[in-house]
Amino acid sequence: MSTPPLRIRKAAVLGAGVMGAQIAAHLTNADVETLLFDLPAKDGDPNGIVLKAIQNLTKLSPAPLADKSRAASIIPANYDQHLALLGECDLVIEAIAERIDWKRDLYAKIAPHLKKDSILASNTSGLSINALADVLPEHLHEHFCGVHFFNPPRYMHLAELIPCAKTLPEVVSGLEAFLTTTLGKGVVIAKDTPNFIGNRIGVFSMLSAMYHTQALGLGFDVVDALTGPAIGRPKSATYRTADVVGLDTMGHVIKTMDDTLPDDPWHQFFKAPEWLSGLVAQGALGQKTGAGFYRKVGKDILVLDPAKRDYVKETGTVSDEVAAILKIKAAPERLAKLRASADPQAQFLWASLRDLFHYTAYHLAAIADNARDVDFAIRWGYGWKQGPFELWQDAGWKQVASWINEDIAAGKAMSNAPLPDWVLDGRDGVHEARGSFAPSIGGLRPRSENPVYKRQYFPDRILGETPNLGSTIFETDAVRFWHLDADIGILSFKTKMNTISPAVLDGIQQAVTHAEQNLAGMVIWQFGEPFSAGADLGAASASLAAGKIDEFEQGVNLFQQTSMRIKHALVPVVSAVRGMAFGGGCEFQMHSAKTVAALESYIGLVEAGVGLLPAGGGLKELALRAAQSAIGGDVFGVLKNSFETIAMAKVSASAFEAKELGLLRATDTVVFNAYELLYVAITEARALAERGYRPPLPARAIAVAGDTGTASFKASLVNMLEGRFISPHDFEVSSRIADTLCGGVVERGSLVDEQWLLDLERKHFVALAQMPKTQERVMFTLKTGKPLRN
Structure with a gap:
């Protein structure tokens, strides 16, 4: 009989210092209900120390919280009043200062309150796990180990797992699976030696x-x-790392090695x-x-x-x-x-x-x-x-x-x-x-046989390893369409930064056709980051510079129709996103039946930064979603968030934030371990197929905010222009974004179809692309990789 999986419903972190608070934040990111403990404050609210630490989480950069609202989910607690709450916790992580006497005193204090099968772990960066275990009751030795997160714990992939002499094997394997899938970590099992592996060598x-x-x-x-x-x-x-770590911390780690x-x-x-x-x-x-x-x-x-x-x-x-x-x-x-x-x-x-x-x-x-x-x-x-x-x-x-x-x-x-x-x-x-x-x-x-690693079709490779690249269905200079499982196709781009060229558009169209005829579904997934940096501006600029306006517009139309081909494919198309998904890359995932996004996904419709607007169906899709979600028909109220997002070329700092910005749907899936992304995406595509997937019907009655909505957006833009917060060309670009989102020159509440909105996108995009100020921005970005404000 196989060992049952480790289930963590509730956790506690002991110590609200920099590391403890950030570990609590990342557990909360992963939807683990988490208590954060520290000493009672001497004055005012007894939870004052913890409350201050939680508040500080919203100010740190890089952000420990995947979205700031999650700070409210961390439960503040102190050792004087709330130790009994530890009896509800499946996992308790100690993260106080690196003093073995302090840690032992704390363990003696909490041990009577831990439930029999809870796991107690120390986040020590180098103290002996066996020495720390000595103060614990004998029955807790089997559920005690070291779990060393690296700073900052949301972003650093490594988690060292250090068993003590009596830690049960099923506790180690269960924690390894939890750390890998739920928290997205790369787990290394270390021996109980000073500073373990990472810091010993590093x-x-x-x-x-x-x-x-x-x-x-x-x-x-x-x-x-x-x-x-x-x-x-x-x-x-070397020396900048020491400055970031803290020279006092560096000195302490060196002294630990010395001692x-x-x-x-x-x-x-x-x-x-x-x-x-x-x-x-x-x-x-x-x-x-x-x-x-x-x-x-x-x-x-x-x-x-x-x-x-x-x-x-x-x-x-x-x-x-x-x-x-x-x-x-x-x-x-x-x-x-x-x-x-x-x-x-x-x-x-x-x-x-x-x-x-x-x-x-x-x-x-x-x-x-x-x-x-x-x-x-x-x-x-x-x-x-x-x-x-x-x-x-x-x-x-x-x-x-x-x-x-x-x-x-x-x-x-x-x-x-x-x-x-x-x-x-x-x-x-x-x-x-x-x-x-x-x-x-x-x-x-060989690699670990822990079942959790079966979720990683392409794990991080070590020198000497060669991946299973699956079987190719077809391949061009721009894309490869292939499969690991016979019924789900995988489309991967081959362009630099996975940009979208005319050849990539052709490859997508061909892949969708093949999938409809021969497969249950398909996934768009890249072998590395980014998912896509967006449209190939260089290729598009060439036809524009040659004065081939019709050809340029046809290219934009092909882009739009490719998005719609993804959306209305007769089999589910799932986008597996990690890293950047900008511009057209963002639009493709918006049109997918579902998106599976790694937590660290940075998603945005960034065209305004180069003097353009999204024209691959992104604005159309936002207008459609606004109409579908508007309460009491207030489409304009829903569009305010979308307008600000697009006009300011906002990029999400996480997949959760992309949901807040409306660039991911509430129903899209977030995966914490990027190496599990393809596995989950294939699973989602197959599940959609098994449920008898049908694409959405063409939307022919989209209620729009109309010219009154556009006028309202323009009024706020005039104030920004007069205050010199934006340039005249920013005003031009943003006005055209507003016109598209609001459905053009029609009355408020008018019903339009998707093609109407696509035509608006394309009209404004082509017009902006011919303007000298936009061309200056595009050329500057192509040369420097940075935006130009002109």
């Missing part, structure tokens, strides 16, 4: 970079130029550099205090110069030689040239990577089950494109291992600890299609 990488910064006399801004996107890491690189890893061969380096300690002593703790390694003065970003003990203007750039080396695509050649170069920047990169490889290989057996978990922990927790083992294997395992050995023998490495025997056993790496190296078995460990 913080060492930063310490190594700091050591070599000093040894080679490089500036902090130079090191950040070297250790950011130039080598596949986030823009925050808890006395036998580590690299122990002598587990000390905060003098300049880091000096900044902390001065109260310069990074971003939260306005100064750390960097300080912003006016519009200038200044960087600390340790020699001058003062901030100076940023001047750090990658040298020409190193820049040329980093452009080499072949990883073995790139790393060989870095090692051979006398340039201090090249030597810094080689030395930092060498010591990272050395440290990670030496400690693999102690901290993780296998090499895959280490690489995923660093990729998901620190935002690297490749983990340390992937970088090493990609650069040539045997050659790099011999170089590391040479440097150890020559005393150049940070430690003289020998490489493990398995590194030098003749292998070509640690990752293969069959699995990743696990020291405990001396062989390859």
